[in-house]
Amino acid sequence: MIATFRIPGAGRLKQAETARFSFDGQSYAGVEGETLASALLANGVHLVGRSFKYHRPRGFLSAGAEEPNALVEIKRDSARRTPNVRATVQELYDGLTAQSQNRWPSLAFDVSALGDIASPLLSAGFYYKTFMWPKFAWKNFYEPRIRAAAGLGVAPDQPDPDHYSARFAHCDVLVLGGGAAGIAAALAAAETGVRVILADEQVDFGGSLRFESGAMIDGQDGFAWAQGAVATLRAMDNVRVLSRTTAFGYYAQNFVGLVERVSDHLQNLGRELPRERLWQVRAKRVVLATGAIERHMVFADNDRPGVMLASAARTYLNHFGVAVGRNVGVYTANDSAYAAAIDLKKAGIGVAAIVDLRDNPTGSVIDEARALGIEVNFGRAVIRAGGKLRVSSMTVQPKNGGGERTIPVDAILMSAGWTPSVHLFSQSRGKVAFNDETKRFVPGTYAQDCVSVGACNGTDGLSATIDEAYAAGAKAAKDAGVKNAGANVVKGTKPKVDASESWSRGMLGAAPGAGPDTTVKAFVDFQNDVTAKDIRQAVHEGMRSIEHVKRFTTNGMATDQGKTSNMHGLAIAAETLGKPIPQVGLTTFRAPYTPVTFGSIVGHARGPLFDPTRKTAIHPWAEAQGAVFEDVGQWKRAWYFPKAGEDMHAAVDRECVTVRKTAGLFDASTLGKIEVVGPDAAKFMELLYTNPWEKLEPGRCRYGIMLREDGFIYDDGVVGRLAADRFHVTTTTGGAPRVMNHMEDYLQTEFPHLNVWLTSTTEQWAVIAVQGPKSREIIAPLVEGIDMSDGALPHMSVREGRICGVPTRLFRMSFTGERGFEVNVPADYGQAVWEALWAEGQKHGACAYGTEAMHVLRAEKGYIIVGQDTDGTVTPGDAGLDWAVGKKKTDFVGIRGMARPDLVAKGRKQLVGLKTKDPKVVLEEGAQIVGDPKQAIPMTMIGHVTSSYWSENCGRSIALALVAGGRDRMGETLYVPMPNATIEVEVTGMVFFDDKGERLNG
Amino acid sequence: MLLIRCPYCEEERPELEFRNAGEAHIARSADMAATSDDDFEKFFFIRSNPKGIIYERWRHMHGCARFFNAVRDTVSDRFLMTYKAGEPKPAKLPGAFE
Known part of the structure; x- marks a missing residue:
């Protein structure tokens, strides 16, 4: 074609x-x-x-x-x-x-x-x-x-295959908008040597100089001057010039988000090129040179294809060399549409008529249009556009009524005037002010270190714009307070305007012909299909504030954010209300200025890069063994180790039985570890944990409970005292960062008199738990310098020595109820020591077990997991851990909270064991418990199941539950109503296996 | 994104490096165990949540990791000043915001 x-x-x-x-x-x-x-x-x-x-x-x-x-x-x-x-x-x-x-x-x-x-x-x-x-x-x-x-x-239905990059940047002066004003400001700032960033959303700099044919600067055509000036700026080391870059958000303290479209215009996307690049810029000073946007005329059927802004027709002609029609009509309320008519006429396009709503405007453009033989009509309105898929005519009428005349056209160019683009200024929390004379909202009170110049500031005329912008650029550079001059700074002079075009006032609101006829569609907001009638109707239905009118009609709420429609909508509402515009108010502009892709915001933070994945030193071994992993926070933990043909159930049963029969190896490296060191370490521990620590001998361990000030369990873990002034504290896997924060908080702000240092050592130690009757036989051959006899290394003790020739902190402790050890070695040696222990374990028939077996084994013993069996409303008493609270202590975090009336009241939910009457039935974790299954729905729920497993070692199912007054209900029958059946359960103690704890030394 | 001045680093750093830690100048009793129910309620549950000037704690989490105090205007979201933990509430604030 x-x-x-x-x-x-x-x-x-x-x-x-x-x-x-x-x-x-x-x-x-x-x-x-x-x-x-x-x-x-x-x-x-x-x-x-x-x-x-x-x-x-x-x-x-x-x-x-x-x-x-x-x-x-x-x-x-x-x-x-x-x-x-x-x-x-x-x-x-x-x-x-x-x-x-x-x-x-x-x-x-x-x-x-x-x-x-x-x-x-x-x-x-x-x-x-x-x-x-x-x-x-x-x-x-x-x-x-x-x-x-x-x-x-x-929306696309496949993942976005492109990639998006992000940059942070700092500069002294950030100039947003690359028209005449922005370029002049950038020139003035750059020549002082400060760091300048100049950004414009278009491919070519120049702003309205792209279509203004009547601008001459420094003896050249305006657009040519802009290209030369930008080339000068690009060549300077202290200036970064970004085209195709939209400043979409202006945030606190001159933090501006820009998105650069890097490759959307390219036929072949280079592999290395991102699609877009997000710039997060912190600027000492910002110069807003965002220009103005032309408004359309509001008249019936003003949305027909071919009806467009006069400046758009000029851009297509003067910049791209394209005519928008062969016989155009012009409808205007200001001067700038005349220039469009003149340019088109000179290019050989027919201009059927100019219809000017003003009564008797004068000016050189009007004279020039007439001289070119264009028909000019004053005091008239276009009341209707003809045509459907394309405009075919405009119907003209004197604006106060009278005879109609229909003129055939194939395009209508319209201009109601120019709206200063105060979007970014408004986003910066600046307050706009209404200029009654020019009927414009312009920047009023500034909230940040920025300045508006040119058309966005309501400054008319190229000469005034460049004067203002050049001065503002120089002042911004000075205010940024940087004196050093760049190496290749080009000292320039202020651009001189030789010729410019006239920017006169326009009109706001509906033109004659926009109603009140109810069938007329005179569009205010094209994107959301809001007409002048809709705005009037909203007011008639009781909307008074522009915020309500906006939401009721959706005017300005489309993705174009009302760039062309807001002022018209406001003016129509104000007129209908009979109030001045400023009293009706302008809606607040929000980021983004234009739509921003999710890709540019997300950048590389997607898929595996969305959140770090933490793997232990022993992870590769577990992977090679075919372990199935589960996510625990950011950690990947071995869940179970299936052998050929085993499902999860079979694997976990085998692991649980093997640990109690011989032994098992478990990777416990993810446990949080904090080293508490210093002369006051014991005092600090006394304050942070419920337990007494002062008298714990070096070389011994204790199970510690940490509370929040409100008396509820926050974390737990085994703590080893290595020396009078050194504790090796362990925390839950998920709790490590918050426990560290909690400790630092108290140390820095409540107990700063204590001489203590805290160091997170979670990733410094790999931890290999060896549990089971054969555990000592497995470890002993590899250990040097530690007497492993029960007398020398009893349950709950810790020794330092060597294993496989590397340093170790060897804990005798158990989370299974079996004789057990936790071998801590520097993480770098983790896998090597694991492999050596594994080789020893093989001689005894030991297995590797995962987190699922660990959970079952600890539940068989009634050991709680904080965060599973507790939920932030459980006290040590509720959990049956009163024994771990130092009765003689006068202070620790939570001591007062624990004593609150509700926390010592009778009938609190307490942790108990549950046995299903049918031992084969495994309860669902989270299932609710009731006393009487026959009561009316909704039933009174007296507790819920916190942990529930099949225990191969017990040959039945086991469960832990929080039940109101639970410890007074031993032997009672309760009910767990499920969708298909109501399950009968018996309340029991929490220990299901080896009641007397004999196996710890077995 | 706000810039926050860490009084220990003596640097303005982006908000990303910091974490809010609640209201400041809420003293933990030296004799916690003897605190009355009313006093404990005030200490643990009641916060001023003002419209305007708030004294609050921040932690320079991804910097020096120190806790410090800040004065912020909750209306403008501006930080008026920051000071070290343990220092008293400033008698005078910079800029007559109050």
């Missing part, structure tokens, strides 16, 4: 390559370097999408980031499918494939467009009103259908 709307000699893409692309399956040719919007317009395509609610045909409103209509899906392959891409921003590359959205079966014939006819039913707030009855129908009927009909693009 020949690109028939490309104007020879116009635009700036002269040496560009042809790029072939497709839209809805149709092939077209475009030019590399232009946008998808420009390429489609060059091919005469205006219809690109259907609207959100009414499914009305839509075309291009703009040529930039503010685009509400032209959202398409860009598809590279099955996984690279990006919905809701603004065609006005997407750069063309050879092979680009785009599809329209929100239409079925086709863009030109969309069944859901019937909603447009039925639209009286779909007015503002219709979701809140229409689907209220019958109540159940919302979930099953209305919502699924509304969701299917509404919405825009379809």
Whole structure:
């Protein structure tokens, strides 16, 4: 297809390559370097999408980031499918494939467009009103259908194969926006030598200089000057220039988030190139040069494809060399649309008429338009656009009523004026102020170290803009307080403006022709299909604040965030309310300025890099043995070691039996370990744990309980005293970091008088538990310097010596109830020592066991696991651990909390054992317990199961449970109601195996 | 992301390095065991949660790991000052925010 709307000699893409692309399956040719919007317009395509609610045909409103209509899906392959891409921003590359959205079966014939006819039913707030009855129908009927009909693009259904990078950056002056103002500010700041970052969302710097044909700076065309100035900046070492980079969020203390689109414009994604790069910049000073966005005119059917902003038509012509039509009409309330008409006329495009709402405007552009023979009408309004899939006419009427006249056109260029882009300023928590004279919100009170310059500051005219920006850039550099000059700083002079265009005021709100006729659709917000009538209706239905009007109508709540619609909506609401605009208020702008991909926020933190995976020194051995692992916090722990043909049940049964018959090896390295050292170490331990420590002899161990100040169990673990001033503290696997924090907190802030140091040693020691009757025989041959006899190394003691020639802290302790040891060796030797112990163990028929067997074995003995059998509301008394609380102690963390009335009251839930009447039935952990199974539902629940296993050693199921008044219920029968049956259980003690504890020395 | 000045490192560092540790200047009794129920309630459960100036504890978790005190305005989210643990509540705050 020949690109028939490309104007020879116009635009700036002269040496560009042809790029072939497709839209809805149709092939077209475009030019590399232009946008998808420009390429489609060059091919005469205006219809690109259907609207959100009414499914009305839509075309291009703009040529930039503010685009509400032209959202398409860009598809590279099955996984690279990006919905809701603004065609006005997407750069063309050879092979680009785009599809329209929100239409079925086709863009030109969309069944859901019937909603447009039925639209009286779909007015503002219709979701809140229409689907209220019958109540159940919302979930099953209305919502699924509304969701299917509404919405825009379809989310991709495969993981994103691209990668995204992230950079942190610091600078003295961050300039956001690369138009004339931004460039001038950057030049002034850069020549002082400070570190400058200049960012702009477009490919080419220049901002409005991309379309303004009447700007001359330093003797050159404005756009050419901008390219030269940016080249100068790029060459300086102290300046970083970022194009295709959108500042999307302005956060506290000049912390700004920017996203750089690195490769979306490339045909072939380089393997090394990320798709996008997130910049997190901390700047001493920020210069906001974010420009202004043109507003549309609000009149009936102003959404027909071909109706667009005047500045957009100029951009397509002057920058991309594309005409948006052959016979255009212009509808305006300010001067800048005249320039568009003039440029198009000069390029040989027919301009049917300019319709100006103003009564008697004067100015050089008006004279020039007339001189070119363009028909100019003052005091008139376009009351309607004709056509459906493409605008075909505009109907004009004197603005105070009168005879109508319909003019055939194939495009309407409109301009209601310019809205300063105060989004980032507002995000910085700055307060905007309404300028009554110019009817604009401009930056008022600043909250951060930033300054606004140019059009976003309400400054009109190129000359004033450059003066203001250049001065602000220099001041920002000075305020940043950096004096050193960079090596290759180019000292420049302030750019001189030789010619510029006029930026006059415009109008806000609905133009004549936007109602009040109820069937008129004069769009305020194109993306959310909000009309002038909807805003008026919201006010009539009682919405007073703009915040309510916004939510009721959804005006400005689409992904374009109301860049073109907010001011119109506000003005219509204010007019309807009969209040001045500032009293109705402006909604707050929130980040992001334009949509940001999840990918750029997530960066590399996905999949295995989302969270660190911690593996013990012995992990590779367990892996080689075919262990099945479970996640415990960040740790991978060996869960069980299945032999050929074994399922989990069989493996765990075998492991449990083997440990009690001979011995088992268990990797306990993940246990938290904290070294508590210093002259006051024992005093500190006395305060942090319930137990007494002062009299614990070096070489002995004790099971310690740590409480929070409220008296509830926080952590537990075996503590070995290595010397008078040195404790080896162990914590639960998951509790290690918080226990360390808890200890540091008290040491630093409550007990700073104690002379103690705390060191986390969790990862310094590999821990190999050897448990079972044969454990001593397995370890002894490898140990040097430690007498392992029961007399010299009794249960709950610790010795330092060597094993396999490396240092060890050898604990005699047991979490199985069997004779047991925990061999601590430096982590680097962990696997070697494990393998040596394994070889010894093989001689005795020992097994390796995992965390599941460990859980069963400890439950057989009634040993609790903090966090499983306790839940943050369990006291030592509740857990049957009163014996571990030092009765003579006058202080420890939790001593007072434990004594609170509710914590000593009768009837508290206490840990007990449960035996099912049918020994084969294994209870479910978390199952609720009741006293009387025949009571009415909801039943009174008196407790729940905390641990439950099949115990091969006991030949039956076993369970632990928290039961109200549990220890007074020994022998009582209770019930566990389950969906299929009610299970009878007997309350028992917590020890199911080796009641007397004889096996600890067995 | 806020910048917080660690009074031990004497550096402004990004919020990521720090962790909030609750309200400051809540003294643990030297004789905890003898504390009345009312006093324990005040000590453990009651927090001021002001709109405006709050005195709170922070920890420079991924830096020097020290706990310190800070004065922050909960309305503007600005840190007015930070000071070392154990130092008294400042009599005067920089910038007349109160």
